[in-house]
Amino acid sequence: MGQQGSNRQAPPNFRGPRHHFGPKRKAKNQKETILRIWNQLSKHRLKLWIVLVFVFVSTVLGLLGPYYLGVTIDSYILKKDVPGSIQMAVLLAAIYLAGSLFTWLQQDIMVRVSLTTIRTIREELFAKLQQLSLRFFDTRSQGDLMSRVTNDIDNLNNALSQSLVQIFSSVLTIAGVTIAMLSLNWMMAMVSFLIIPVMLFVSRKIIAVSSQNFAKRQADLGQLNGYIEEAISGKEVITLYGQEKKTIQEFHEINEELRKSAMLAETFSGFLGPVNNFINNLGFGLIIATGAILTLNDMASIGVIAAFVTYSKLFFRPINQLTNLWNTIQSAIAGAERVFEVMDEVPDLQDSPNAAPVVSFEGDIEFRNVSFGYEKDHQILKNISLKASPGETIALVGPTGSGKTTIINLLSRFYDRSSGELFIDDKPIEAYKMADLRKRIGIVLQETYLFSGTLMENIRYGRLDATDEEVIEAAKIAAAHQFIKHLPERYETKITSGGTNLSQGQRQLLAIARAILADSDILILDEATSSIDTRTEIAIQEGLKNLTKGKTTFVIAHRLKTIEKADRIYVIDHGQIRESGTHDELLASEGFYYQLYTQQFKQTV
Structure with missing residues (x-):
């Protein structure tokens, strides 16, 4: 999981370089440690x-x-x-x-x-x-x-x-x-x-x-x-x-x-x-x-x-x-x-004193000259400016390591930008409580994670108060019901930590069902159908249409065929926006997007 190339991506489950455990050291202050232990005991x-x-x-x-x-x-x-x-x-x-x-x-x-x-x-x-x-x-x-x-x-x-x-x-x-x-x-x-x-x-x-x-x-x-x-x-x-x-x-x-x-x-x-x-x-x-x-x-x-x-x-x-x-x-x-x-670690992300709770979002999102780097001396995003109106579907495309997932990380406030401004509904992202902000943003990652428990419990993780009927309905919309109904215990089937007893495609379907159940105002699909076969993907597109209806949606996709109907496509390369527009506009300009699209088309022919 080490760094590759000059534009390292750090997805939400990124754990750092292999075998990096920090320096070995002896205790710095034994007296202070003993005093803190005693303070715990004094209760x-x-x-x-x-x-x-x-x-x-x-x-x-x-x-x-x-x-x-x-x-x-x-x-x-x-x-x-x-x-x-x-x-x-x-x-x-x-x-x-x-x-x-x-x-x-x-x-x-x-x-x-x-x-x-x-x-x-x-x-x-x-x-x-x-x-x-x-x-x-x-x-x-x-x-x-x-x-x-x-x-x-x-x-x-x-x-x-x-x-x-x-x-x-x-x-x-x-x-x-x-x-x-x-x-x-x-x-x-x-x-x-x-x-x-x-x-x-x-x-x-x-x-x-x-x-x-x-x-x-x-x-x-x-x-x-x-x-x-x-x-x-x-x-x-x-x-x-x-x-x-x-x-x-x-x-x-x-x-x-x-x-x-x-x-x-x-x-x-x-x-x-x-x-x-x-x-x-x-x-x-x-x-x-x-x-x-x-x-x-x-x-x-x-x-x-x-x-x-x-x-x-x-x-x-x-x-x-x-x-x-x-x-x-x-x-x-x-x-x-x-x-x-x-x-004693102080979280580098904290709610501001005047942070407001979030009941719902309209979905108006704007990045203004945003720059960011996971390391101080290495910028991943460079003066990114983009806008999404309520209900629009925005697609982010570009080579691996270009900064697409990093944009999503900033929108979810997993990290704070180094410079620039980020607005949701015309307010800085810091104006909202982080817990409420993330509840209103649904994310389906390329590498999803499932917890040990039943299929029902994993889908319900999107909304804990959901009924069994609502969980099953979300699974049907996500096309997950098609494989669940053939399992011996159906929705009560036990899965191991990480969902290793399921295929990658099945795990992704469950993650989509989880996002559908959450019914968030802003939706993020990070290669959400990358591990799903073409036939299943066609079946799930109708479900995704229902899911994204009325929601501001960000889609990261390498298969450009899946984002042809996006309201706006931003082409990211080396942390900068090379071009933007609709699918037809970008093809007509015969720029970077045109090259990516024609290359994929030739490969699939």
């Missing part, structure tokens, strides 16, 4: 406060366990107090059971908050994609955008549902254990704290490297998804030209790039666990050695040492969890930034 303040309370209670219960364990050893076990030991065992069991219950409750609530937040973000992202103009999609891969809606948001969901509670719990646990250790024996506590700077220094170095690789992994994943999407949708072309080996090789290269970035990310982040375990074991050794020395000098008891060993595990465990969670957190931040990047 559930009450539940978050409940989670915090449960985290606090479970953390306190977790701290009480080692304390009473030390008390049990010193006051009951060493004194051989069996009844007291049993009572303390029951107390410890109750503490740990209650702690487990509150841990489950906090996780359950947090999962619900996370899923609700993710649902909101996904809905906002999808709504933003619907608001963005076609120019946004021209240079972006569909697969990459799908990756943002699915993979990136799923990574964020994993982080919110699993990591957030653990972060709260870890911070509270570290604070509580610090206080408990200092209150039991400040000298052993200070020995325990000596390990922290070493652990933080090593973790920070590893995280700094792995975070870059996690961002690159997300970008590579989006690139891979984009390639898979193109390979599947373009499988027919790949097979036709025998490019399977080349496609497999390209996939291998992109897949290998993802493997490398994922391997680097996982390898560097994987160092965290073993390194921290080594530092933890080193810390345990120092604590036990210090405790032994203090015990020999009557400065600590066995129960205190036992409590300290348990507390030290509680102390180092959350630090290990935080560092190990960094894998998930980094993936989530990288994915969230890619999501917010799309959500």
